[in-house]
Amino acid sequence: MAKKEATIPLLPLRGLLVYPTMVLHLDVGREKSVQALETAMMDDHMIFLATQKDISIDEPGEDDVYRVGTYTKIKQMLKLPNGTIRVLVEGLERGEIRSFQEENDTLTVSIQTLEENADKDVESEALMRTLLEYFEQYIKLSKKVSAETFASVADIDEPGRVADLVASHLPLKLKEKQEVLETIDVKERLHKVISMINNEKEVLNLEKKIGQRVKRSMERTQKEYYLREQMKAIQKELGDKEGKTGEISSLSDKIEDAGMPEEIKAAALKELDRYEKVPSSSAESAVIRNYIDWLLALPWTASTEDRLDLRVAEKILNDDHHGLEKVKERVLEYLAVQKLTNSLKGPILCLAGPPGVGKTSLARSIAKSLNRNFVRISLGGVRDESEIRGHRRTYVGAMPGRIIQGMKKAGSVNPVFLLDEIDKMSSDFRGDPSSALLEVLDPEQNHTFSDHYIEETYDLSNVMFVATANNLATIPGPLRDRMEIITIAGYTELEKIQIAKDHLLPKQLEAHGLKKANLQVKETALQNVVRYYTREAGVRGMERQLAAICRKAAKKIVSEEKKKIIITDKNLQEYLGKTIFRYGQAEVEDQIGVATGLAYTTVGGDTLSIEVSLSPGKGKLILTGKLGDVMKESAQAAFSFIRSNSKSLNIDSDFHEKHDIHIHVPEGAVPKDGPSAGITMATALISALTGKPVRKEVGMTGEITLRGRVLPIGGLKEKSLSAHRAGLKKIILPRENEKDLEDIPESVRNDLTFVLVSTIEEVLMHALTGEMK
Structure with a gap:
């Protein structure tokens, strides 16, 4: 029997x-x-x-081992060739560590044996x-656990020892x-081990039930396969065409009649052969069937x-459309060429213009006039390449792309295919859909378009693609290069009135359950x-007002x-409330330091008022109104031109030393940028410095150089329409834009006076009241 208290070496166990x-x-x-073993053997x-509490610790300390352990006798010790020592130990009694000591690299502990109640x-x-x-x-x-183990445990007559041995054989x-x-208490220990073995029994019972369930499921699957094979054999003997055999035969006939190219037909029949061999209960069966259905659903020759x-x-x-x-x-040209040649690859048109000008409905009218089927997909917000090219069939829930x-x-193989909002695609980690569209819209490539899901090539060369966009700047260059851009600038006042009479008003009358006899809107009111x-x-805003x-x-x-x-111009306010916009001159009277510029935006043309004020200072140039870098540079260029030409402009040469100059473009919350505000800023600056007012009926557009030359601009038609809407009478524009005047509607040209200029001196001659000396 062990001592009640002893100091002996400690051997931590992992x-x-x-x-x-x-x-x-x-x-x-x-x-x-x-070292601890050798010390024990010498004693x-x-x-x-x-x-040990944590088996990963190599050198355990006082806090790394449990306090209660086993007081043990070494029965035998053998050194193995690999340097480790194998010992045979016999547990004697439970013991509890009271204190730790470390002597000569050996950890020794003072222990007190824990005697259990043996009664x-x-x-x-x-x-x-x-x-x-x-x-x-x-x-x-x-x-x-072997039956012999149970027999040896059952022979023991000591309850505490039985509990220990049973616990040692459990996977705890x-x-x-x-x-x-x-x-230490024997009864409590017995209770604890009974509870543990009961839990283990429940786990084993559950494992057994799961195993039996899996086995039954496997047996059922094998049985179904055997019965299915028997049924196929019986159907074959009877010549019965029901079931999967009949389905295979039906699909085979459909593939023969689909008019597929030979290589695609061969691929479809190969998939059909796989479908026949795969069990219906297999997930692969549904994938193959879905693929075959897609091949059959596509038009190959129709x-x-x-x-x-x-x-x-x-x-x-x-x-369908006015103007x-x-x-x-362009559409009639396409028809004429096709009539002469009997074959023409579908052109790729891109209708570019502000919202509400009828781009989408125009594409539908093109299909109607050609007697072709019409299909539309919206590309706004698409950022996944697989939206265009489809997913590979290995993915769960794979589908073809939007084109297929x-x-x-x-x-049909020759529809009018509308790619709506092509400028609003984006790219992220899923790929770049705009790059995927390059193959679709290239006449040299799209006869062999490859969709990831279909895998086989599909001919898109007979399709007439029509795209719509608000902002061409956001379309990547290579994609824009594949399309023929047709710009729709917007409508004149006369065109809007005509559209309202012919299209918008009848549509709204029908939508609101009214007839022409109930409501009449006079042309003056429109x-x-x-x-x-x-x-x-x-015309969207106009449709909302109607x-x-x-x-x-x-x-x-x-x-x-x-x-x-009856709605007239007299009672219109009863129905629409106070007027929203002011029609007429952009400014009510000629003003000093205020010039009206013409701007081009993604929603059409617009007028832009530029204000300049002078205050005592030291030549500081302040720019406000949320201007972009290009407009800021235009202001700097205009300022430098005036400084270098102050003498010829009758401006004090030291004006920049006496005044701070503030250039402001109203509506500061709206970002503004573009290379066409140079002459407008220069005119407003010169007006403020000379005290000469700017004519209220004049609008202008053009960029300025440091030498005072006026550079050409884009979007003249849109800018002219905005000037006409604002009620301006005269537009100053660069001489190099003379070629663009023919694009402006005749009704607008008749109402506006266009002044072509090459230098800033010519601009000032027409823009300022009084003569420039």
């Missing part, structure tokens, strides 16, 4: 625990552990075994029998085994016959709607029982 009365082999390799062969009563006997019964049941379920976590070791009658096509275009002569002319989906929807309630390039008139009229007809309402 991932292992020894109970009293247990005899087992240990392999020891750590230097301190070997009385006694050593204390305590388990055996009825309760402990009952607990022991219960434990043995559970242990026997566990062995039958587990089959990892180290922490749980340590809890058993630390439980086409519509083009209507090549130019007069009929022209009438349809004119009935837009250039676009209509659109062709399936069209049902003119006032255009002038005072909208300021836009398109809808408001129809709503108010509907309410009056229902509530006041009026049979007919």
Whole structure:
């Protein structure tokens, strides 16, 4: 029997625990552990075994081992060739560490043995029998512990020892085994081990049920496969065409009749052969069937016959849209060439212009005039390349891209295919969809378009692609290069009135349940709607105002029982409220230091008022109004030109030393940029410095150089329409833009005076009141 108290070497154990009365082999390799063994062998062969809390620690200290361990005797020690020592130990009693000491690289501990109550009563006997019964049941379920082990445990008559041995054979976590070791009270230990073995039994029962369920499932699958094969054999003998055999035959006939090219037909039949061999219950079966369905759904040869009658096509275009002569002319040219050649690769048109000018509806009218099917996809916000080219079939839920989906929807190989909002695509880590469109829109490549899902090539060369965009600047250069850009600048006042009479008003009357007999809108009222309630390039705002008139009229007809309402310029405010915009001159009177410029934006042209004020200072130039870098540089160029030419402009040469100059473009919350405000800024600056007012009816556009030359600009048609909307009478523009005047509608040209200039001196001559000396 061990001493009550003793000081002996400590051997920390990693991932292992020894109970009293247990005899087992240990392999020891750590230097301190070997030293502890040698110290014990020189003394009385006694050593204390305590388990480490964390097995990853190589040199455990006082806080790294459990306090309760086993007082053990070394029975045998053998040095192995690899340097480790194998020892045979026998656990004697539980012990608790009281203190640690380290002497000569050996960790020794003062321990006190923990004596358990060995008295055996009825309760402990009952607990022991219960434990043995559970242990026997566990062995039958587990089959990892031999029957001989149970027999040797059942022969023991000491309840505490039985609990220890059973715990040592259970697959418990180290922490749980340590809890058993630390439980000194025998009855409590028996209760604890019974609870643990009961949990293990439940786990084993559950594992057994899961195993049986899996086995049954496998047997059922094998049985179904066997029965299915039998059914196929029976169907073959009977000549029965029902079931999958009949389905395969039907699909084969459809593939033969689909008109596919030979290589695609061969691929489809190969997939059909795979489909026949794969069991219906397999996930692969659904993937193959879906792929075959897509191949069958695509048009391979089906086409519509083009209507090549130019007069009929022209009438349809004119009935659907007022104005837009250039676009209509381009479509008629296409028809004429096709009529002469009988074959023409589909052109790629890009209708560019502000919102509301009818780009999308024009594409629909093109399809109608050609007698082709029409399909539209929106590319706004698309940022995934697979939206264009599709997903590979290896992915779950894979689908073809939007181009192939659109062709399936069209049902013919030569539809009019609208790519809406092509300027609003973006790119991220999923790829660049605009680059994927390069293959679609290149006539030299799109006859062999490859979709990731379909995998086989598809001919898009007969498709007439039409794209729409608001802002050409955001379309990548290579993509823009593949398209023929047709700019739709916007509508004149007369065109808007005509569109309202022919299209918008009848549409709104029908939408609001009204008839022409109920509501009449005079032309003067429509003119006032255009002038005072909208300021836009398109007609969407006007359509909203007409809808408001129809709503108010509907309410009056229902509530006041009026049979007919006539809207004139006199009573228009009753229906639309106070006017929103001022029509007429951009400025009410000639003003010093204020010039009106013309700007081009993605929503059409607009007028831009530029103000200059002088204040005492030292020549500081202040620019406000949320201007971009280009406009800031234009202001600097204008300022430098005035400084270098102050004498010829009759301006004090030292003006920059006496004044601070503030240039402001109103509506400061709206970003403004562009290379066409140079002469406007220069004119406003010179007006402020000379005290000569700028004519109120004059608008101008053009860039200025440091030598005073006026450079050409773009977007003249849009700018002219905005000047016309604002009620300006004279436009000053660069002489090099004379060639662009023919693009401006005749009604606008008749109302405006265009002044062509080459130098800033010419600008000032027409812009300022009084003569320049």
